[in-house]
Amino acid sequence: MAVIDEILAGYEALRPAQEAFYQDLHRHPELSHQEHRTAQRVTDQLRSDGFAVVSGIGGTGVVGVLANGSGPGVLLRCELDALPLREASGAPYASTDTATDASGHQVPVDHACGHDLHMAAMVGMAKLMADHRDRWNGTLITLFQPAEETGEGAQEMVDDGLFKRIPVPDVALAQHLLSGIAGTVRTRSGPFMAAADSIKITVYGRGGHGAAPQNTVDPVVLAAMIIIRLQTIVSREVTPGEVAVVTVGSCQAGTRSNVIADFAVLELNVRSYSSVTRQRMLDAIQRIVRAECQASGSPKDPEFETTFSFPVTDNDATVTGRVAKAFAAHFGDRADEIPRQTVSEDFSKIPDAAGVPYCYWGIGYTDRGTYLAAQKDGHLDDLTANHSPKFLPPMQPCLRTGTEALLAAALAWLAP
């Protein structure tokens, strides 16, 4: 009998408590940087399973370490935070909680990205591993990261001395509910998720009366020229076939028709799968904006502010090969390869800071029949997805699949 099957023999006994834990987290989601209750729940659970727990890393971050003899160190990561949405899933355990966001507004809160399920799967895996210490060797590290949705939490944990406070692992692993059939696990080697940068750019003109443009520098015309010219980055500067996106999602200037404004604000989103392409696009944006300001006779240098930045998630080939083999052995035809995703994650900042390789994978959340029908009609993008107020993964089989995937991957190192 495979070690994972011996360990999973204890799953049914664990299941009611795991489901209750998940529903409790789902009922009480917390915004990024405010995950105090969630962190406490996780801490209590890990302590009762015999993990050494370090809490308060990078704000509310929690790490549980179970040292179990000599052997490799495996770090598994999940996220603590939820989103400012009003849940419309219709679940009996739907959230009605509200919170005060960073700008002082009262907002509803919803676990609409599935981080609650990731945590419950992690805690379930942790308990099963703690209950079967005689079946594996090494160090199991469970990491609960704050503020994934804002792209800040991983870096904040690293900056707070993460790897001085916990052992440096040999490998790092993470999973996420992603588009796919519930009960399936999918990964891929190489670039998995895009790097994403959001940049706010302020360009300056000289305001005046709309009837006397000769006395002004019109920031609306300047912004328009910049927007058009930015379209040449992907079409003329990036290697054909490389995935690259430059979107101007917002452009604001002026207040009324007969007044020329003093400035314009552009908000850009930039995505790519390679650090070379990413840097090339960021450099091109700077160059184009500065040159267009000069061409317009702008009286003041433009200002650039990065509002968020996610690195590319680039799965290590060797580690991913080992994980995929473990998935194939355990899940059979429920394990598969996943296409590249254009969404983004900050997970990789943790293994990158430790200098260790990593693998990330997706667990599906859509009912098989619904998914296959949508796929046949070419309407996969219409299915309810992460960040929708209606998002709600079916608790089962997702919880069990998430638990099994963490176990299978961790045991590929801890009980090979």
Ligand SMILES: [Zn+2]
């Ligand atoms: Zn999310």
Ligand SMILES: [Zn+2]
């Ligand atoms: Zn997420």
